[in-house]
Amino acid sequence: MPELRKDPITGRWVIISTDRAKRPSDFVRESVRIEGKGFCPFCLGNETKTPPEVLAYGRNGGGPNTPGWTVRVVPNKFPALGIEGDLDRQGDGLFDRMNGVGAHEVIVETPDHQSTLATLPVRAIEDVLWAYRDRVLDLKNDKRFRYALIFKNHGDAAGASLEHSHSQLIALPIVPKRVREELDASKHYYREKERCIFCDMIRQETESGVRVVGENDQFVTIAPYAPRFPFELWLLPKQHSSAFENNQSSVYSSLARMLKDTLARLDSVLDHPAYNFMLHTSPVGEEINDHYHWHFEIIPKLTKVAGFEWGTGFYICPTPPEESARFLREAQVAATSAV
Amino acid sequence: MPELRKDPITGRWVIISTDRAKRPSDFVRESVRIEGKGFCPFCLGNETKTPPEVLAYGRNGGGPNTPGWTVRVVPNKFPALGIEGDLDRQGDGLFDRMNGVGAHEVIVETPDHQSTLATLPVRAIEDVLWAYRDRVLDLKNDKRFRYALIFKNHGDAAGASLEHSHSQLIALPIVPKRVREELDASKHYYREKERCIFCDMIRQETESGVRVVGENDQFVTIAPYAPRFPFELWLLPKQHSSAFENNQSSVYSSLARMLKDTLARLDSVLDHPAYNFMLHTSPVGEEINDHYHWHFEIIPKLTKVAGFEWGTGFYICPTPPEESARFLREAQVAATSAV
Numbered sequence: 001m002p003e004l005r006k007d008p009i010t011g012r013w014v015i016i017s018t019d020r021a022k023r024p025s026d027f028v029r030e031s032v033r034i035e036g037k038g039f040c041p042f043c044l045g046n047e048t049k050t051p052p053e054v055l056a057y058g059r060n061g062g063g064p065n066t067p068g069w070t071v072r073v074v075p076n077k078f079p080a081l082g083i084e085g086d087l088d089r090q091g092d093g094l095f096d097r098m099n100g101v102g103a104h105e106v107i108v109e110t111p112d113h114q115s116t117l118a119t120l121p122v123r124a125i126e127d128v129l130w131a132y133r134d135r136v137l138d139l140k141n142d143k144r145f146r147y148a149l150i151f152k153n154h155g156d157a158a159g160a161s162l163e164h165s166h167s168q169l170i171a172l173p174i175v176p177k178r179v180r181e182e183l184d185a186s187k188h189y190y191r192e193k194e195r196c197i198f199c200d201m202i203r204q205e206t207e208s209g210v211r212v213v214g215e216n217d218q219f220v221t222i223a224p225y226a227p228r229f230p231f232e233l234w235l236l237p238k239q240h241s242s243a244f245e246n247n248q249s250s251v252y253s254s255l256a257r258m259l260k261d262t263l264a265r266l267d268s269v270l271d272h273p274a275y276n277f278m279l280h281t282s283p284v285g286e287e288i289n290d291h292y293h294w295h296f297e298i299i300p301k302l303t304k305v306a307g308f309e310w311g312t313g314f315y316i317c318p319t320p321p322e323e324s325a326r327f328l329r330e331a332q333v334a335a336t337s338a339v
Numbered sequence: 340m341p342e343l344r345k346d347p348i349t350g351r352w353v354i355i356s357t358d359r360a361k362r363p364s365d366f367v368r369e370s371v372r373i374e375g376k377g378f379c380p381f382c383l384g385n386e387t388k389t390p391p392e393v394l395a396y397g398r399n400g401g402g403p404n405t406p407g408w409t410v411r412v413v414p415n416k417f418p419a420l421g422i423e424g425d426l427d428r429q430g431d432g433l434f435d436r437m438n439g440v441g442a443h444e445v446i447v448e449t450p451d452h453q454s455t456l457a458t459l460p461v462r463a464i465e466d467v468l469w470a471y472r473d474r475v476l477d478l479k480n481d482k483r484f485r486y487a488l489i490f491k492n493h494g495d496a497a498g499a500s501l502e503h504s505h506s507q508l509i510a511l512p513i514v515p516k517r518v519r520e521e522l523d524a525s526k527h528y529y530r531e532k533e534r535c536i537f538c539d540m541i542r543q544e545t546e547s548g549v550r551v552v553g554e555n556d557q558f559v560t561i562a563p564y565a566p567r568f569p570f571e572l573w574l575l576p577k578q579h580s581s582a583f584e585n586n587q588s589s590v591y592s593s594l595a596r597m598l599k600d601t602l603a604r605l606d607s608v609l610d611h612p613a614y615n616f617m618l619h620t621s622p623v624g625e626e627i628n629d630h631y632h633w634h635f636e637i638i639p640k641l642t643k644v645a646g647f648e649w650g651t652g653f654y655i656c657p658t659p660p661e662e663s664a665r666f667l668r669e670a671q672v673a674a675t676s677a678v
Contacts, residue, residue: 002439012516093543100341177351178652204432278650311617313517
């Protein structure tokens with residue numbers, strides 16, 4: 001008998017298949033292989049082929065937009081939003097619009113075309129996280145923006161148009177709906193219980209352990225109780241923290257280890273899947289609060305379709321999270337990475 | 340400058356690209372072609388290869404599960420939910436679950452392997468709509484169910500596992516989240532204004548006309564103001580109606596013409612795209628109300644990815660709805676179909 005499960009935060013019900021639960025090998029898909037063919041604007045020496053950089057780490061001497069960097073942030077050459085201008089909010093009868101003002105940046109995570117966030121050294125991943133943080137903090141100075149959204153498309157099937165490892169940042173004058181839902185629900189829970197719902201969930205999950213994929217001093221990765229997708233994972237700080245960008249440096253180092261470990265486990269169990277991740281954090285101006293708990297959501301791209309799911313908000317997950325967690329927990333990955 | 344637009348019903352903001360708006364020919368994808376290779380359990384003569392039928396039209400004499408039918412409904416051979424048993428609602432700390440009790444049926448729309456809802460005669464499409472209605476009415480007698488969800492996956496890219504034209508019905512003990520959001524928002528609007536928000540939207544859209552794709556005596560198809568996807572369409576009754584299944588027979592005949600016309604326009608402009616549609620209607624026990632307005636949502640599968648969109652609820656639509664509506668409105672399709 002399949003199970004209907006409710007996500008305690010969003011209130012979304014999902015169907016979890018149990019009878020013919022899919023194992024990792026049951027998903028037919030293409031692994032992400034880095035071909036290295038053709039011209040790559042993110043490779044060392046091609047710095048002038050991107051818009052001028054807004055941030056670079058690692059360069060000792062040498063001018064901007066020259067080699068020598070380890071992490072580099074540039075405006076997206078084909079931005080979804082325009083950086084100039086006012087919002088110019090307007091109504092038209094029932095409808096509301098504003099200018100598509102925002103920042104759209106690319107974080108080039110490494111000069112090496114072959115590396116990924118699962119294979120880079122922990123120290124290099126930590127630098128990527130610092131770049132996220134530095135850019136978020138800088139963009140928050142722009143009073144037009146209400147939210148800074150960090151996300152990553154890894155692999156063609158997950159929407160990456162370039163294979164060289166990179167993340168993206170979109171700064172928006174509005175808070176995305178799914179984040180707003182989490183914020184509202186966690187605020188409501190806090191008003192009732194004076195506890196953070198994420199902290200409660202982490203406590204319950206680490207005590208039971210069945211959906212825990214990995215854990216280190218400061219972070220835990222779990223397969224959520226009511227996932228929308230097979231092998232969906234959430235990576236959360238164990239101590240309450242409402243904003244990604246407001247943390248001590250040891251947090252980013254610990255997060256780098258946990259992120260590498262989690263992505264390496266996905267690579268091992270699912271043979272280098274395409275995936276998306278998104279960083280959910282508090283909006284600009286609401287950074288310090290007791291109810292919201294920042295986290296990464298990681299979604300491997302294993303199933304082909306979801307038009308139906310988009311239209312209904314109703315998901316059928318073919319692998320119980322207890323099983324995905326077990327597969328990932330038992331995977332053999334380099335022991336140094338997570339601890 | 341791109342535009343940020345807000346959907347008046349769900350409150351979701353989307354980015355609409357304007358500078359490099361994508362035209363129909365800019366979407367790279369495979370057209371849906373019916374190959375007719377291999378064994379098909381939905382074809383005439385193979386009635387014993389499906390679970391026993393729960394409804395069939397058109398058979399004059401002849402026993403159940405024999406040829407002679409024009410529309411046939413059978414339980415899904417691989418159901419997402421189990422039809423037997425109690426809900427057995429349980430809590431586990433923060434989490435809620437129940438047994439995955441529900442019905443999962445397949446509506447085989449035609450005995451002809453080559454036909455689609457865009458090419459079938461209007462009368463045959465009307466029969467498909469009557470089959471939807473009859474099955475919804477029957478399943479509502481089962482007191483375990485709160486919602487009956489009709490949807491269609493057309494083409495491999497949209498998740499159809501069999502190419503023979505069919506729709507699906509899932510009866511659920513819960514109301515899907517996206518439908519619940521629409522219900523709550525429209526109820527809220529009604530409380531404030533004592534008007535149906537969909538009726539207001541239809542009035543504004545038919546007056547301006549820029550997003551209208553087609554219209555007949557009782558129905559209108561529009562490209563919504565803030566679409567999530569390029570060429571997303573909504574097909575709505577022009578007169579207020581809260582439940583699909585509670586209508587006079589002339590409504591289904593008019594709907595059949597509008598649906599055929601709409602799908603034929605998509606086939607013409609986008610060269611036979613894969614698509615999903617879902618029927619949004621009022622839940623069981625809330626059928627008669629002044630605030631909710633049943634409708635079809637039609638989503639061609641044109642863009643490859645959306646893991647990011649799933650995780651954020653934040654959509655970037657590369658074609659303004661005014662342009663998709665114009666392309667579709669100007670398409671040449673058989674004149675008999677819509678009127």
